[in-house]
Amino acid sequence: xxxxxxxxxxxxxxxxxxxxxxxxxxxxxxxxxxxxxxxxxxxxxxxxxxxxxxxxxxxxxxxxxxxxxxxxxxxxxxxxxxxxxxxxxxxxxxxxx
Numbered sequence: 001x002x003x004x005x006x007x008x009x010x011x012x013x014x015x016x017x018x019x020x021x022x023x024x025x026x027x028x029x030x031x032x033x034x035x036x037x038x039x040x041x042x043x044x045x046x047x048x049x050x051x052x053x054x055x056x057x058x059x060x061x062x063x064x065x066x067x068x069x070x071x072x073x074x075x076x077x078x079x080x081x082x083x084x085x086x087x088x089x090x091x092x093x094x095x096x097x
Contacts, residue, residue: 019060026063027056030092034067048073057093064093 031054038049050071057064072085 023060023063026094027065030063030065030094031056034065034092046075061096062093064091066091 034054038051041047042049048071050073051067052069053067055066055068057066067090068088070087070090074083074085076083
């Protein structure tokens with residue numbers, strides 16, 4: 001019986017470590033992608049993107065990045081009033097399922 005349990009436990013531990021590493025990598029890539037998107041959009045000059053903070057999820061079943069107080073300000077033209085969109089929270093999420 002021990003001959004079956006020990007390799008099975010080893011496989012479970014290796015899969016759990018691999019999953020946590022994959023989740024950490026996915027969160028890192030989502031955060032970097034959002035920051036690159038915000039910087040790219042803001043570089044044009046007519047759109048400003050700002051946010052207060054970016055948080056990563058602690059859930060082991062989902063890779064999630066939450067952006068707090070996301071603000072988009074678009075200046076359509078020099079004579080037009082700027083358009084503003086404010087979101088209290090914006091999440092990027094990948095579920096295990």
